[in-house]
Amino acid sequence: MKILTTIKKVVDVELTINVEAGAIVEDGLQYVMNAWDENAVEATVQLKENNNAETTMVSIGGGEDNTKIIRRGFAMGIDNGIQIDDPTLTEADSSVFARVLQKVYEKEGYDLIITGKQAQDTDNGQTGIMLAEYLAIPCVSNVIAIEVLDDQHISVSRLGDNGTEIVALELPAVVTVTDSINEPRLPGMRGLMMAKKKKIDVMDLSALGTSFEEVGGTALKSEIVEFMKSETREAGQKFEGDAADITAKVVDLLVNEAKVL
Amino acid sequence: MAKVLVIADIKQGALKGSTAELLSKAKAIGAEAAVVAIGSNLEALIPELANAGSDTQYIADDPGLELFSAGPYASCVVDAANQFGADLIWFSFSESGKAASPRVAAQLGAACATEITDVILNGDQVEIIRPAIANKVKQRVKINAERLVAVVRAGAFEATEGISGTENVVRLATPAADVKAVIKELISDATGEIDLADADIVISVGRGAKDQTGVDLIRALADDLGAGFGSSRAMVDGGFMAHNKQVGQTGKIVAPTLYMAMGISGAIQHLAGMNGSKVILAVNKDPEAPIFNVADYGIVGDLFEVVPLLREEIKKIRS
Ligand SMILES: Cc1cc2nc3c(=O)[nH]c(=O)nc-3n(C[C@H](O)[C@H](O)[C@H](O)COP(=O)(O)OP(=O)(O)OC[C@H]3O[C@@H](n4cnc5c(N)ncnc54)[C@H](O)[C@@H]3O)c2cc1C
Numbered sequence: 001m002k003i004l005t006t007i008k009k010v011v012d013v014e015l016t017i018n019v020e021a022g023a024i025v026e027d028g029l030q031y032v033m034n035a036w037d038e039n040a041v042e043a044t045v046q047l048k049e050n051n052n053a054e055t056t057m058v059s060i061g062g063g064e065d066n067t068k069i070i071r072r073g074f075a076m077g078i079d080n081g082i083q084i085d086d087p088t089l090t091e092a093d094s095s096v097f098a099r100v101l102q103k104v105y106e107k108e109g110y111d112l113i114i115t116g117k118q119a120q121d122t123d124n125g126q127t128g129i130m131l132a133e134y135l136a137i138p139c140v141s142n143v144i145a146i147e148v149l150d151d152q153h154i155s156v157s158r159l160g161d162n163g164t165e166i167v168a169l170e171l172p173a174v175v176t177v178t179d180s181i182n183e184p185r186l187p188g189m190r191g192l193m194m195a196k197k198k199k200i201d202v203m204d205l206s207a208l209g210t211s212f213e214e215v216g217g218t219a220l221k222s223e224i225v226e227f228m229k230s231e232t233r234e235a236g237q238k239f240e241g242d243a244a245d246i247t248a249k250v251v252d253l254l255v256n257e258a259k260v261l
Numbered sequence: 262m263a264k265v266l267v268i269a270d271i272k273q274g275a276l277k278g279s280t281a282e283l284l285s286k287a288k289a290i291g292a293e294a295a296v297v298a299i300g301s302n303l304e305a306l307i308p309e310l311a312n313a314g315s316d317t318q319y320i321a322d323d324p325g326l327e328l329f330s331a332g333p334y335a336s337c338v339v340d341a342a343n344q345f346g347a348d349l350i351w352f353s354f355s356e357s358g359k360a361a362s363p364r365v366a367a368q369l370g371a372a373c374a375t376e377i378t379d380v381i382l383n384g385d386q387v388e389i390i391r392p393a394i395a396n397k398v399k400q401r402v403k404i405n406a407e408r409l410v411a412v413v414r415a416g417a418f419e420a421t422e423g424i425s426g427t428e429n430v431v432r433l434a435t436p437a438a439d440v441k442a443v444i445k446e447l448i449s450d451a452t453g454e455i456d457l458a459d460a461d462i463v464i465s466v467g468r469g470a471k472d473q474t475g476v477d478l479i480r481a482l483a484d485d486l487g488a489g490f491g492s493s494r495a496m497v498d499g500g501f502m503a504h505n506k507q508v509g510q511t512g513k514i515v516a517p518t519l520y521m522a523m524g525i526s527g528a529i530q531h532l533a534g535m536n537g538s539k540v541i542l543a544v545n546k547d548p549e550a551p552i553f554n555v556a557d558y559g560i561v562g563d564l565f566e567v568v569p570l571l572r573e574e575i576k577k578i579r580s
């Protein structure tokens with residue numbers, strides 16, 4: 001089985017993010033592999049270990065940080081790495097990324113595409129599902145387990161509104177995975193060293209056989225006009241001391257001040 | 262006049278309150294509002310769908326639609342959107358909405374926006390507001406496409422009192438089943454407990470509760486209050502709480518009147534699911550726990566000691 005796994009470089013959400021004049025302040029930001037893509041990579045490597053898959057990852061983006069996340073993917077156990085580095089794509093939306101990924105898919109052909117359920121910078125949760133639409137292949141999102149049935153079929157479990165849905169999928173297909181599917185492995189020293197020597201297949205859009213216009217870049221369906229700070233909650237009253245006293249005090253406040261009990 | 266199509270949020274045969282919230286917003290922006298209901302055995306819901314504030318009800322009612330399947334579900338929405346001539350297509354915050362919206366957008370060549378919290382109409386120009394980066398920032402987004410498919414974040418819109426509509430039913434053809442993605446089984450998570458989304462008070466348990474004894478202790482408080490009983494991811498991963506109880510970025514988004522975080526540190530992914538609550542109470546033995554940065558009331562203490570005291574105090578005021 002040939003698996004294509006998508007990984008995105010995202011801003012580290014654990015750090016402070018400042019907004020000034022409608023834009024995110026770049027200074028002081030750090031970049032990491034999207035957490036849900038780490039789950040996608042882990043799921044892929046487990047399929048490789050248990051079912052002999054040939055594994056390829058693709059990341060659309062440029063710069064040193066993007067190279068770093070691809071190296072991390074190698075260190076976790078992915079065989080091949082493709083990087084689509086094209087300066088025109090900096091403002092791209094999920095639909096455009098899905099069109100680019102469609103080209104990557106069509107170049108080689110794969111049996112299974114695994115994406116994260118959502119990118120931590122956009123919080124869109126759209127790219128994998130749109131990719132499947134564009135390729136006209138089946139898709140299951142929010143997946144928590146993947147099991148290979150035979151060469152042409154897998155069974156996946158997804159968390160739906162009414163419980164866990166077990167779906168038989170005909171390949172080729174797209175699945176988007178959520179964080180409860182696995183615990184991503186931490187690459188060891190040796191893996192990281194080996195990953196440094198691996199060759200990344202870097203391409204721009206023309207090398208991929210497409211253009212900015214063809215992937216919808218010149219006709220964006222929506223555009224971010226500005227970023228704003230989120231309303232932050234103020235820390236309220238915090239009580240320390242004798243448990244019985246402070247508990248009685250807080251219940252009194254919930255009843256008489258907040259009026260919520 | 263803009264035309265809004267709202268996808269009815271139906272769970273276990275019942276229409277969720279979010280449907281009326283979205284329809285109210287549609288009317289508030291001066292749009293014509295229709296609803297599409299997809300499932301099985303929907304007949305009894307039709308008057309309710311109209312009363313929720315819709316003037317046309319597109320109904321896709323077939324035993325084959327009983328279990329959610331994103332392909333046919335999206336086809337029904339596309340069909341209704343085309344018949345109605347919808348400019349704006351709104352899903353409630355749900356796993357089915359998250360799964361179907363990008364498909365509908367791709368098929369209609371529409372823009373797609375998830376977790377929107379507001380819609381602004383300026384003549385023909387549509388803009389939306391949505392959080393991103395785990396709620397750390399908000400985006401204002403200009404829609405260039407003719408149509409917008411959006412998932413509305415839980416709690417973003419309010420239902421207008423006394424809203425009404427008219428019954429005007431249009432039956433939709435049943436789309437073909439997706440033969441390449443076949444639902445084999447649904448392992449239902451229905452427990453009979455109050456749905457977190459509907460609860461006025463939500464009490465969530467975190468790793469601080471340690472094990473089943475701690476969970477049961479806190480559940481008793483939730484039972485006393487008739488509160489929804491939620492969880493951090495740590496207790497779901499630990500096998501103590503069901504997946505559908507998880508509050509946070511990968512779980513449920515809740516905005517109750519009162520949220521109680523019991524032994525929860527306040528990781529950003531957890532906060533993203535509950536920081537829209539009206540009042541937050543946190544119990545944590547670590548005075549430096551980040552949950553205290555968002556809590557209106559904080560009790561620094563051992564939950565095994567504090568929770569029984571809370572139950573006692575609440576019993577006192579309730580009697
Ligand atoms: C992609 C991604 C998505 C995620 N999605 C979610 C999500 O949807 N929801 C979610 O919750 N998490 C989510 N997480 C996980 C999140 O980052 C945290 O790991 C998780 O919320 C921690 O749960 P916790 O607060 O219960 O545990 P911990 O962080 O371990 O905190 C336990 C707290 O209990 C306190 N405590 C210990 N003993 C006691 C006691 N006896 N009395 C009182 N207090 C005590 C401690 O001081 C501590 O603050 C996600 C993570 C990632 C990477």
Ligand SMILES: Nc1ncnc2c1ncn2[C@@H]1O[C@H](COP(=O)(O)O)[C@@H](O)[C@H]1O
Pocket residue numbers: 006007008009034036037040058059060061094097114115116117118119120122123124125126127128
């Ligand atoms: N620039 C990108 N490069 C590689 N994969 C991407 C990119 N953008 C999105 N994806 C994949 O699509 C998923 C969903 O992204 P989004 O639709 O932005 O939430 C991510 O978890 C990635 O797996």
